[in-house]
Amino acid sequence: MEAFTTHTGRAVPLRRSNVDTDQIIPAHWLKKVTRDGFEDGLFEAWRKDPEFVLNRPEREGATVLVAGPDFGTGSSREHAVWALQNYGFKAVISSRFADIFRGNSLKNGLLTVVLDQKIVDALWELTEADPTAEITVDLEAREVRAEGVNAPFELDENSRWRLLNGLDDISITLQNEADIATYEAKRPSFKPRTLTA
């Protein structure tokens, strides 16, 4: 995973609530067997509208998505995170994320930042009025900065440490392989097995 320390970029204000992962990346894109090449599928249905915010020329190259509440609901597809990253997003800001999407994002180095809706509103107003306005997402200082905005955010220390260092979960877990083996040895015999010995 790519490490995340701090990022500054222009924003895409997405004034919609309940953006589900079917909207982020429709199911027919899920037939791909790679982690890349999903950028053209990002918000595919909405991008058919030339007025959709992502299609506006002034948003080209923006890297911070400022989304409405309950972003990433629905399907567990990690492809939603890959699509956002493939498109170029480094961070997503919302007042509330769906659990599975949030977990997937943090495992891929896409920083999802939870801020109070009032601050999200302020960021929307700022970046709608001035598309060149930049937002800084600083994971070291745990704060989001923009003109007129200086907002601390929370992220558990363990997730932050893994992101700052770009650490791979599996390697960390395998350092505790002995604990897994100990647990396995005491599992009850009535637990089902998919293979008969």
Added chain:
Amino acid sequence: MGRTLAEKVWDDHVVRRAEGEPDLLFIDLHLLHEVTSPQAFDGLRKNGRQVRRLDLTIATEDHNTPTLDIDKPIADPVSRVQLETLRKNCADFGVRLHPLGDVEQGVVHVVGPQLGLTQPGMTVVCGDSHTSTHGAFGGLAFGIGTSQVEHVLATQTLPMARPKTMAITVNGELPEGVTAKDLILAIIARIGTGGGQGYVLEYRGEAVEKLSMEARMTICNMSIEAGARAGMIAPDETTFAYLEGRPHAPKGEDWDAAVAYWKTLKSDDDAEFDAEVVIEASELSPFVTWGTNPGQGAPLSASVPDPASYEDASERLAAEKALEYMGLEAGQPLRSIKVDTVFVGSCTNGRIEDLRAAADIVKGRKVADGVRMLVVPGSARVGLQAVSEGLDVVFKEAGAEWRHAGCSMCLGMNPDQLAPGERSASTSNRNFEGRQGKGGRTHLVSPQVAAATAVLGHLASPADLAAADDRTPAGV
């Protein structure tokens, strides 16, 4: 202090607990399908890793599989590659696979329970958000992303932050004609699509205790639509009776030991939940969605709401966008909404009890002109069972299409899709924009409402059929 059911199952699976770290949980069962696993197997290969516990892993094909001509090569080359990739990955790593055409193939969340692999007190994961289904047996079951699929393949564990717990108590009895689907749609409308976020939901109370396992699975299945990764129901005699004799259920002494353990799996009387919701079952009636998220629902007897009636600005905007997408007018009675398609199936309502309920309603009746009704069993086994009961004939005589098992029109990854502008009454779980096909419009309903809607051509309950009924009496 006592513990909740969720806390008991959680505690029993902690491999490692350390200050400042998420708990490392052991996973008892890992279910795989073709869509969310290829990149995980690639990751294993790249790092020279193996599947740690092949005996706790099982795969099937469901999302992409066609429901017609399953003996022919899959027409869509991209779908074919994805299925072939799963077959190669399972062969390379030694994972048990039930491919298309196999008698145990089907929607992954139907297959696990029917094999008896899903049992009380287990941790079950799958790269699919509807894994919450398996919580109906009193285990912790949740959907995971592909990175986590790889993690479980490699380590049989997952680092997880301990969730909060929410009790959803349903008092009293469900009225005649009101189903588990109506109940869960009403719960989601009440707590919202984000209401369960961060929680494990425990459904309890008299109305829940009286439900069959199939109905309990319908409820737990849609926990994710309320934002909760997992939903669960304490195991009881109904659970044990469902499991006994299934291929992977414990036998002999193991059965006795298992049941003794399973009986401890309930929230203690003095357990404290982080949140509680109480629902009166007697106040419920058939429930349908009108919008583009599962929380935008109302009783069938109601009308399409006026977005102006929402105080919250973002809800108002969401309702406006939903009505525009759905092509509906505020104030229009829900019963007046005409459909083109009726879909009966999915991990929500594709089990035998669901097919029986729908068949019972269409029996001796005809699907309305201009409506196509698709009946897709949740698994090949469910299909066989239905055929042995003659349900396929009932559906076909009514003018419905009887198909092979798979996810099908729930998400339209295979050829079963809505055309732009088409409207469905669907027993599935998501009414998102374009979910069932680009531009398609979805109303989530129970199998009973789906069947009545197919006959009348507009959203309807079985009770509506009685009025203007032309059913041929049985035996004539």
